[in-house]
Amino acid sequence: MSKPKVLISDALSPAAVQIFKDRGIEVDFQPNLGKDKDKLAEIIGNYDGLAIRSATKATAKIIDKATRLKVIGRAGIGVDNVEIPAATAKGIIVMNTPFGNSITTAEHAITLMLALAREIPQADASTQAGKWEKNRFMGVEITGKTLGVIGCGNIGSIAADRALGLRMKVIAFDPFLSPERAKDLGVEKVDLDELFKRADFITLHTPLTEKTKNIIDAAALAKMKKGVRIINCARGGLVDEQALVDALNSKHVAGAAFDVFVEEPATSNVLFGHPNVICTPHLGAATTEAQENVALQVAEQMSDYLLNGAISNAVNFPSITAEEAPKLRPFIELAEKLGSFAGQLTESGIAKVQITYEGHVAEMKIKALTSAVLSGLLRPMLGDVNVVSAPVVAKERGMVVDEIVRAAESDYESLITVTVTTERQERSVSGTVYADGKPRLVDIKGIRVDAEFGKSMIYVTNEDKPGFIGKFAGLLGDAKINIATFHLGRTKQGGDAIALVEVDGAVPADVLAKVKALPQVKQVKALVF
Ligand SMILES: NC(=O)C1=CN([C@@H]2O[C@H](COP(=O)(O)OP(=O)(O)OC[C@H]3O[C@@H](n4cnc5c(N)ncnc54)[C@H](O)[C@@H]3O)[C@@H](O)[C@H]2O)C=CC1
Ligand SMILES: O=C(O)CCC(=O)C(=O)O
Numbered sequence: 469m470s471k472p473k474v475l476i477s478d479a480l481s482p483a484a485v486q487i488f489k490d491r492g493i494e495v496d497f498q499p500n501l502g503k504d505k506d507k508l509a510e511i512i513g514n515y516d517g518l519a520i521r522s523a524t525k526a527t528a529k530i531i532d533k534a535t536r537l538k539v540i541g542r543a544g545i546g547v548d549n550v551e552i553p554a555a556t557a558k559g560i561i562v563m564n565t566p567f568g569n570s571i572t573t574a575e576h577a578i579t580l581m582l583a584l585a586r587e588i589p590q591a592d593a594s595t596q597a598g599k600w601e602k603n604r605f606m607g608v609e610i611t612g613k614t615l616g617v618i619g620c621g622n623i624g625s626i627a628a629d630r631a632l633g634l635r636m637k638v639i640a641f642d643p644f645l646s647p648e649r650a651k652d653l654g655v656e657k658v659d660l661d662e663l664f665k666r667a668d669f670i671t672l673h674t675p676l677t678e679k680t681k682n683i684i685d686a687a688a689l690a691k692m693k694k695g696v697r698i699i700n701c702a703r704g705g706l707v708d709e710q711a712l713v714d715a716l717n718s719k720h721v722a723g724a725a726f727d728v729f730v731e732e733p734a735t736s737n738v739l740f741g742h743p744n745v746i747c748t749p750h751l752g753a754a755t756t757e758a759q760e761n762v763a764l765q766v767a768e769q770m771s772d773y774l775l776n777g778a779i780s781n782a783v784n785f786p787s788i789t790a791e792e793a794p795k796l797r798p799f800i801e802l803a804e805k806l807g808s809f810a811g812q813l814t815e816s817g818i819a820k821v822q823i824t825y826e827g828h829v830a831e832m833k834i835k836a837l838t839s840a841v842l843s844g845l846l847r848p849m850l851g852d853v854n855v856v857s858a859p860v861v862a863k864e865r866g867m868v869v870d871e872i873v874r875a876a877e878s879d880y881e882s883l884i885t886v887t888v889t890t891e892r893q894e895r896s897v898s899g900t901v902y903a904d905g906k907p908r909l910v911d912i913k914g915i916r917v918d919a920e921f922g923k924s925m926i927y928v929t930n931e932d933k934p935g936f937i938g939k940f941a942g943l944l945g946d947a948k949i950n951i952a953t954f955h956l957g958r959t960k961q962g963g964d965a966i967a968l969v970e971v972d973g974a975v976p977a978d979v980l981a982k983v984k985a986l987p988q989v990k991q992v993k994a995l996v997f
Pocket of ligand 2: 569
């Protein structure tokens with residue numbers, strides 16, 4: 469197997485390059501490439517992994533050209549520069565490093581708050597210009613002031629902790645902040661209007677979503693205390709920039725410190741040049757420590773995935789640890805093959821898939837196994853589907869997916885049963901993994917079998933009547949098709965029967981037609997695994 473190849477298209481710490489090399493991954497480090505989208509589109513097809521910060525925009529157009537890409541790793545938190553639905557639809561894992569730069573970013577927010585309180589950048593510029601304007605700069609003390617934190621997750625809670633250390637009072641608005649967590653943090657949980665009414669300083673730490681876009685707009689600004697100061701180290705677009713300029717001009721807002729902007733890179737902006745505004749060029753995560761953290765972490769995570777299938781911090785797939793991956797792998801293979809078996813037999817629209825996990829397998833990563841069933845099921849019909857994209861594709865097609873988890877009820881330590889309901893019928897197939905790690909089919913439509921999944925198989929349903937097996941085997945022999953394994957099963961004597969035959973090589977259509985014409989045969993299918 470050739471080495472996986474990774475492209476680093478942004479200015480990541482070189483520590484990442486070393487990790488990839490040490491793990492046996494080929495790596496191209498082109499720190500400025502992310503800004504050149506045409507060049508990126510031209511070469512992205514050569515890589516299995518793409519490691520980025522925020523300059524690279526992994527758009528649907530780029531992803532479309534990424535024919536062998538398996539993983540996009542964001543050395544940082546926000547993945548808003550990656551079109552996740554496009555990546556998911558193409559089966560590409562998108563992962564981030566959710567904690568590596570949190571402290572650094574919270575520190576930047578606190579730094580900006582203090583800089584605002586004492587007008588440090590303005591005083592610095594004036595002093596270095598030889599003006600000595602001692603009377604121009606009159607700051608505010610922050611001790612005893614109220615900091616309003618909007619979004620009290622990883623970064624917001626660190627910012628809150630630091631502000632408490634500076635003897636501020638901290639109030640927080642975050643719909644997902646539990647009262648217990650608020651108590652532990654020492655912050656008062658309030659609603660948004662209350663925060664606007666009481667805060668002397670407001671700092672934002674939410675992602676940019678439909679709900680948080682313009683969370684501070686003209687109406688919100690009007691509700692704030694006169695003289696409030698606002699810090700945004702999260703994402704441009706959380707604050708309506710023009711409304712803020714108006715509020716600064718009317719002196720309702722005393723100052724604003726922004727690290728992030730609606731348009732980035734921000735070479736011009738309505739906020740620029742205002743005497744009470746401080747700006748930094750998206751430096752929230754820019755410390756040596758944070759950059760080393762996120763670079764090391766993203767390189768380790770991407771290597772783990774590319775080399776062992778371990779998944780951590782993926783935003784579009786459940787996590788699978790390096791320990792779980794080898795135990796899960798044979799069951800993923802089983803799940804995919806059971807799905808594929810059912811999918812290859814299905815000729816009409818699928819309304820529902822029920823997947824039952826029994827015994828040990830029920831304690832594994834069910835979501836990953838279900839994704840594998842769905843990918844096996846959909847691939848015969850849709851082609852380009854994998855475990856990452858399959859759940860989305862199933863949902864888009866209106867398929868109901870039910871998972872049932874229970875203790876072992878059968879002879880098997882672990883059993884997965886896939887039941888597919890189409891417009892015409894319901895079909896079940898069950899399988900297990902034996903100690904040899906190989907997936908086995910153990911039940912088809914309630915008929916017990918014990919068969920491995922061969923590369924090329926013929927599946928026949930027939931009436932259990934004498935004469936069928938001889939004629940069937942004879943037809944294959946006449947066509948020079950060698951039989952590798954032969955499995956039979958039936959509901960009862962003279963009832964419904966199945967034959968599952970592994971053969972060497974492909975099965976020509978005319979041979980299938982001859983098998984189909986045998987008097988006992990109801991259905992025949994060539995299956996490929
Ligand atoms: N300036 C920079 O360089 C950096 C910026 N960031 C940005 O900081 C933001 C926060 O990062 P983390 O704290 O790590 O994320 P997080 O996910 O730990 O916290 C976000 C919090 O926002 C809350 N939230 C979601 N919707 C909300 C709403 N409508 N109103 C109030 N709260 C809401 C969530 O409940 C969550 O607690 C992200 O957008 C990230 O991209 C992160 C790192 C560096
Ligand atoms: O990589 C950077 O400098 C930006 C960090 C950031 O915005 C994030 O992690 O969300």
